Amino acid sequence: MKTLTLSLLLAATAVPAFATELTVWDWKSGDPLAAPYYQKAKEVFEAAHPGDTVTYVMQPNDQYYTLLGTALASDGGPDLFLLNGGAQARARFENAVKLDDKIGDMKADLAGLPEFSDANGIYAIPLTIQGFVVYYNKALYTAAGLDPNTPPKSWDDLSKICAAFVAQGTVPCIALGNKEGFGMEFWFSAIAASLWTPQEQADFAAGKLAWSSPQVLAVLQSWIDANAAGWFPKGANSTAKFMDEYEGFMRGESANTIGLISDVAHWKSFDEMLGAENLGVFLLPAPGGMAAKIPAAGGIGYAVNAKSPNVDLAVEFAKTLAAPEVLQVFFNDAGAVTANTKMDTSAVTSPAAKTIFGWLASDVVPMAHTNATAQELEEIHRQSQLLLNGETTVAEAAAAMDVVAKAARQ
Amino acid sequence: MANRSEQRIAILFVLPAVALVAVFRMFPLAWGFLLSFTSGDGAGGAKFVGLDNYRALTTDAAFHDSLINTLILLATLPIWVMLPLLLAILIHQGVPGGKLFRAVYFFPAVLSAVIIGSIFNVVLRYDGSLNAALKSVGIEAVDWLGQGATALACLITVQLWATFGMSVLIFMAGLSTVSSELVEAARLDGAKPAQIWWHVILPAMRPILEFVAVVTTIGVLTSMFGLIYVLTAGGPGTATTLPEFLIWMEQGKMNRPGYAAAISMVLFVGMAGLAFVQIRIMSRNANT
Numbered sequence: 001m002k003t004l005t006l007s008l009l010l011a012a013t014a015v016p017a018f019a020t021e022l023t024v025w026d027w028k029s030g031d032p033l034a035a036p037y038y039q040k041a042k043e044v045f046e047a048a049h050p051g052d053t054v055t056y057v058m059q060p061n062d063q064y065y066t067l068l069g070t071a072l073a074s075d076g077g078p079d080l081f082l083l084n085g086g087a088q089a090r091a092r093f094e095n096a097v098k099l100d101d102k103i104g105d106m107k108a109d110l111a112g113l114p115e116f117s118d119a120n121g122i123y124a125i126p127l128t129i130q131g132f133v134v135y136y137n138k139a140l141y142t143a144a145g146l147d148p149n150t151p152p153k154s155w156d157d158l159s160k161i162c163a164a165f166v167a168q169g170t171v172p173c174i175a176l177g178n179k180e181g182f183g184m185e186f187w188f189s190a191i192a193a194s195l196w197t198p199q200e201q202a203d204f205a206a207g208k209l210a211w212s213s214p215q216v217l218a219v220l221q222s223w224i225d226a227n228a229a230g231w232f233p234k235g236a237n238s239t240a241k242f243m244d245e246y247e248g249f250m251r252g253e254s255a256n257t258i259g260l261i262s263d264v265a266h267w268k269s270f271d272e273m274l275g276a277e278n279l280g281v282f283l284l285p286a287p288g289g290m291a292a293k294i295p296a297a298g299g300i301g302y303a304v305n306a307k308s309p310n311v312d313l314a315v316e317f318a319k320t321l322a323a324p325e326v327l328q329v330f331f332n333d334a335g336a337v338t339a340n341t342k343m344d345t346s347a348v349t350s351p352a353a354k355t356i357f358g359w360l361a362s363d364v365v366p367m368a369h370t371n372a373t374a375q376e377l378e379e380i381h382r383q384s385q386l387l388l389n390g391e392t393t394v395a396e397a398a399a400a401m402d403v404v405a406k407a408a409r410q
Numbered sequence: 411m412a413n414r415s416e417q418r419i420a421i422l423f424v425l426p427a428v429a430l431v432a433v434f435r436m437f438p439l440a441w442g443f444l445l446s447f448t449s450g451d452g453a454g455g456a457k458f459v460g461l462d463n464y465r466a467l468t469t470d471a472a473f474h475d476s477l478i479n480t481l482i483l484l485a486t487l488p489i490w491v492m493l494p495l496l497l498a499i500l501i502h503q504g505v506p507g508g509k510l511f512r513a514v515y516f517f518p519a520v521l522s523a524v525i526i527g528s529i530f531n532v533v534l535r536y537d538g539s540l541n542a543a544l545k546s547v548g549i550e551a552v553d554w555l556g557q558g559a560t561a562l563a564c565l566i567t568v569q570l571w572a573t574f575g576m577s578v579l580i581f582m583a584g585l586s587t588v589s590s591e592l593v594e595a596a597r598l599d600g601a602k603p604a605q606i607w608w609h610v611i612l613p614a615m616r617p618i619l620e621f622v623a624v625v626t627t628i629g630v631l632t633s634m635f636g637l638i639y640v641l642t643a644g645g646p647g648t649a650t651t652l653p654e655f656l657i658w659m660e661q662g663k664m665n666r667p668g669y670a671a672a673i674s675m676v677l678f679v680g681m682a683g684l685a686f687v688q689i690r691i692m693s694r695n696a697n698t
Contacts, residue, residue, distance in 0.1 A: 066662050073456070091665065179556075180643045235536020237556030237646045374664040382472070385646035391558055392647075400471065407466070 019051035020310050022317055025071075026082035027064045028300075029056040037330035045320045054317060068092070075307050079314040083124050085115025085298035086370030096123040096303035102315045106322065111360075112298025112339040115370065124303035125322045126339035127330070131261040131296025131367065132190045133356060134174075135270050136280045140255045144168050151282035153292065158285055162231045165255050172233035174226070175254035177245030178388065179238055181381020184223065185369045186241075186258040187284075188380065191219045192368040193295035194286035205371035207409040211401035220394045222287055224387050237385045250274060258284060261337050261360075262299055267352040268335025281352040283359065294359040295367040298339060375408035376401065439678070446671035456668060463672035473673060475648035476656045479562060480680075483630055483652070486566055490626045491619060494574045498581035499607070512582070516575035523572070523633075527640025530568045531555075534641075555642050558649040565641060565650050569634055577622050584618030585611070620692040624685060631681055653677045 029038040042054045057078065059067050065088060071077035072095045083089040100107075100121040107113070112126035138148035144164045152158040162173035176183045196204070196215055203209040209216060226232060233254065239245055246265045249257040250273035259265045270279050283292035302318040304311055320326060327338040331345065335353075337360070345357055369377060383397040392400075446463055448456035467473050497515060501508040518526065533539050534554040541551035554560045588611050596610045612619075635654050638644055644651040644659065651659075653673055661670035 063662055065665050066667075069665055069667075179645065181645070233536075234551070235553045235556055238535050238553055238642070239556075378659065378664060379472075382645065382647045385556070386558070389557055389646055403469075403471075407469075 019053070020313055021053045021055055022080065022310060022314055023055050023057060023078040024080045024082075024302075024317070025057050025059055025064075025068060025078040027059055027061040028082065030058040031334075033334040034330065034336075036333050037326065037336075040329045041317075041321045041323075041326045044323070044326055045317050048320075049313070049316070052313060065091075072305070072307075077305050077307065079308040079310050080302050080304055080318055082300055083116070083303055084300055084370075085112060085124075085126065085130070086367075087373060089116050089124055089301065089303070090118060092303060093118060093120075093123045095306055097306050097308075097311055097315065098123060099125065099304070099315065099318075103319065106319060106340070109324075109342045110322070110339050111341055112301070115298030116301045116303075124301040125318045126298040126301035127322055127327065127336070128262045128299035128301075129296055129337045129339050129360065130263070130299030131294055131337075131356075131360070131364075132186050132193075132258055132284070133261055133294060133359075134190070134256050134282050134284050135249070135259045135267070135352065136256045136282065137249070137252055137254075137274060138278045138280050139274075140165075140171055140252060141280070143170075144255070148280060151280055152285055153282075155285045155287045159229070161255075162226075162229065166230040171252070172254045173231040173256060175245045175249045175257040176232040176236040177239040177241035178236045178385060179240045179244075181378075181384055182241040183236060183245070183258075184380055184384030185377065187223055187226075188219055189295045189367040189369045190258055190284035191222050191286045193365045194284060194290055194292040195219060195288060196365075196368070198365070201366045201368060201371075204368055205366065207405065210398075211376075211405060212395070212398040216401075217394055217398055218287065220387065220397060223384065224394060225287075227388055232388070237388055261296065261356050263334055263336050266335055267350050267356060271350050271352065276350050276352070279350075279352050281355050293363050293365045294356075296360060296364045297367045297370055299337075301339070373405070373408040376405050379404040442671045442674050445668055446675050448668040448671075449666075459668070463669050464676075466669065467672060467676065472648050472651060472656060473653075476651045476653045479648070479650065479652055480631065482562060483566060484627070486570075487623065487627060487630075490570060490574070490630070491577070491623050493570070494577035494622070495581050495615075495619070497574075498578045498585060501578070502582060502585045512578065515578045518572045519575045521572065523636025524640055526568065526572045527637050530564075531641060534564055534568075556646055558646055561642050561646060561649045565634070565637060568641065569630065569637055572637070573626075573629065577626065580622055581615070581618060584615050588614045617692065620688065624688045624692070627684060627688065628681060631677070 026038075028034045038056055042056075045054055046052065068077065068081055072092070077095075081092070083092060098121040103110075103122065103125060106125075107122070110126055112129050113122055116122060116124035116126055134151075136148075136151060141148040141161075145168075146161055146164055152161050165171060165173040178184060192201070192204070195218060200209055200215050204216070211217075211220075227236075233239070239248075242265065245254075245257060246259065246269075248254055249259075250270060252274070257265075259267075259270065261267070267279065267281065283294055285292045302321055304314040304318055308314050322340055324338075324340050324343040327336070327340050327343050330336040331338055331343060337356070345353075348354060348357070369380075372380070379401055383392060383400055386392040387394065387397055445456065447458060447460060449459040449462065497511070501512055505511070531538075535541075536551060536553045536556065538554075540554065545551055552560060554564050592610055592614070593606055596606045601609065631652070632654055634652055635658060638650055638652065638655045639658075642650040644655050654677065657670045657673050657677070660666045660673065
């Protein structure tokens with residue numbers, strides 16, 4: 001009995017008097033590819049802070065922001081919470097700790113900060129960079145009589161390539177899943193990246209570039225032109241982008257697909273299914289002959305709850321999550337393109353990944369759709385489906401978008 | 411004294427039920443009602459905006475489309491009632507294999523909307539089995555779920571397939587309660603089978619018919635979310651968007667709980683009105 005009492009006493013004194021449990025909300029920590037990264041971050045942090053613990057709470061993806069909003073509104077919620085960069089992040093800045101003076105030691109190493117900042121400062125630490133590129137199946141290019149090592153550089157080049165696939169009639173030129181309207185999101189940002197000037201991108205983000213402006217109309221027109229030319233498969237409106245479109249691409253059922261650069265539907269998963277030597281990548285050109293650019297932005301990042309009683313410790317853990325040695329696990333396992341530029345990517349062997357990293361080091365432009373409001377995104381999902389079906393015109397769709405944008409941006 | 415004591419006991423017996431209704435029905439309803447007068451995404455605290463959410467509904471094209479879709483859905487109500495009745499009559503008449511048909515009809519009722527949606531996704535998608543069958547006989551494939559002209563009809567048909575078995579069972583139960591003496595008396599009076607059905611059995615079945623009509627109306631307006639979510643996601647455009655799906659979109663995807671609550675209130679008032687009319691008709695018929 002004495003031994004037991006002594007043991008309990010020793011155990012109690014071994015834990016610091018102010019041991020803290022940090023609660024972290026996300027929608028990814030249970031994902032098999034992301035789990036080792038989250039475990040690594042927890043281990044590194046808990047080793048550096050004996051007695052303090054980290055608890056991940058994975059919320060359902062489609063209800064995440066509703067649950068988070070409710071928790072934050074009740075002055076509760078987690079110590080840290082994961083955010084998508086852009087509009088979703090900005091909507092939560094009022095609940096987040098301003099981090100400018102807390103991450104001074106790593107700020108210079110972080111890409112993707114604009115999506116987690118506003119004019120007042122930085123409110124979240126980005127983990128990943130997300131962007132859109134076009135992946136293509138080299139074997140299908142060869143079968144269509146095309147040079148698999150000469151991807152299109154202009155809209156004319158792309159038109160010729162797609163004309164070859166349309167003439168052959170075996171596989172669609174560009175895979176498209178638009179059941180939820182995500183196909184349009186990807187197309188919109190990829191075309192706008194190569195079509196718009198930096199000022200036009202900034203004006204769209206600020207709501208000054210109307211949907212009925214010539215610049216946006218050109219993007220919408222390219223959508224129906226591509227469809228009218230037979231580039232997209234039939235049935236796109238009843239095909240889910242995640243993952244029906246990508247599973248079809250990986251089965252060799254389409255020549256090209258607009259995919260992501262990080263996390264899912266990206267070079268790593270396509271390399272594994274098609275073979276790295278059989279996967280090519282290019283940037284979607286836009287009508288007009290301008291040089292194609294890569295649309296990329298801060299993907300996901302962690303904010304610290306302003307109402308957390310453990311702000312300093314939570315900031316420490318957010319920095320741990322964004323540390324190069326921890327993110328290396330995320331990169332190795334999930335192919336996540338991380339926001340910390342100090343992370344070593346030299347070991348990557350994927351030709352597609354190397355090409356993408358080269359683009360990221362040069363001319364990166366915004367992902368236009370992330371600067372639209374949630375209401376605008378929902379409406380463009382709907383309008384894009386009607387455009388594919390020929391149930392509306394570009395002018396009508398743009399007018400409907402202007403109405404929604406005006407109400408949403410009031 | 412005895413009366414007062416009995417009253418107390420009666421109140422005690424009723425209290426749990428009243429408490430459950432108050433906590434799980436009335437309180438959320440009142441909360442939703444108050445929420446519909448607020449704005450914000452929930453993160454910065456709700457702000458009182460008066461009738462702004464209801465005013466916004468008057469110019470919301472998606473909401474208007476969802477109401478039109480609801481009216482189309484309600485217009486199909488006779489099919490939802492008469493088809494199961496017809497099938498129940500056939501089984502009741504003792505068609506060969508009646509027991510098998512009864513089980514087969516009821517089987518979809520035990521499947522969840524997600525499973526049914528997944529099954530029909532495979533059947534109805536552009537490269538699905540229905541189009542494969544059509545192509546095999548030389549008919550061009552149709553994007554059943556991706557075109558405005560067919561998507562809602564497909565959704566209604568799938569929901570009907572999934573739920574009509576329950577109505578068949580209810581009608582069969584109703585048919586078994588029709589007095590055999592009445593039917594026999596009519597037959598002895600020289601009535602033909604069709605006359606017996608029209609003048610004897612159907613009048614006796616009227617309360618059951620009305621019950622099925624009420625339950626089906628409420629069901630189709632409040633239980634199609636899962637199917638819409640899996641099959642069409644409300645599209646193309648707003649072709650298959652119903653108010654309940656719009657509520658989820660506004661609440662779950664656009665973080666506008668106040669606006670979602672306003673749509674909920676409109677749906678609640680509409681359904682309550684519809685149910686009230688139907689129940690009044692049932693009561694009137696019961697008293698005649």
